[in-house]
Amino acid sequence: MEKIELIGVNKSFKEEKVLKDICLTLTDNKIYGFVGRNGSGKSVLFKIICGYVIADSGKIMIDGKELGKDMDFPEGLGALIETPGFIWYQSGFENLRYLARIRNKINDAQVKDAIRQVGLNPDSKKWVGKYSMGMKQRLGIAQAIMENPDILVLDEPMNALDEEGVEEIRQLLLKYRQLGRCILITSHNREDIEILCDEVFEIKSGVLQ
């Protein structure tokens, strides 16, 4: 069954038409890559799927429910869209526990498990303000996966990661695909796209190729 379906989605900012008549069907059990030049509309597309940006026209169906009609935000979707703004004087665990409490869904053990999955120590007391860029990126991925979502939307998940980090996150995403998840990523790295993706979409000036 279709997990995500976009039908004729358009989005403009002032005079700039950023997305033009996007039609897209995505299913479970796959990793989809979205590539395109800077400013081609990849992040805006991801934000629309996550419900962070509202399309001007068109339909976004998630699990058979229409975004903006049946729900404001998709259920069962975890996202990393730009580096999240963490509280710098708290540990990684405290930051994610805070988010988990707002979302009121998961317990401390699940938060710790997500932090472990991205290769960080959930018991470390180190403030996030002292984290390297790569550690913040890993924590961002942990917050995306911590609720065990069916859909993962990750904008440049490999950003700021060293070679080892990239490999760990690749393995993590392959594991999630094996668990049947529908995963969307953007990447400027051809290797990530080749290794990970079952299907690749290119966006050129807001048009899906």
Ligand SMILES: Nc1ncnc2c1ncn2[C@@H]1O[C@H](COP(=O)(O)OP(=O)(O)OP(=O)(O)O)[C@@H](O)[C@H]1O
């Ligand atoms: N909130 C906004 N207000 C005005 N313009 C916006 C807004 N968000 C995005 N845009 C514009 O939409 C276009 C597409 O931006 P988007 O961030 O989707 O590009 P991208 O493909 O993700 O690029 P990159 O590879 O650099 O991340 C850009 O011209 C950008 O300036």
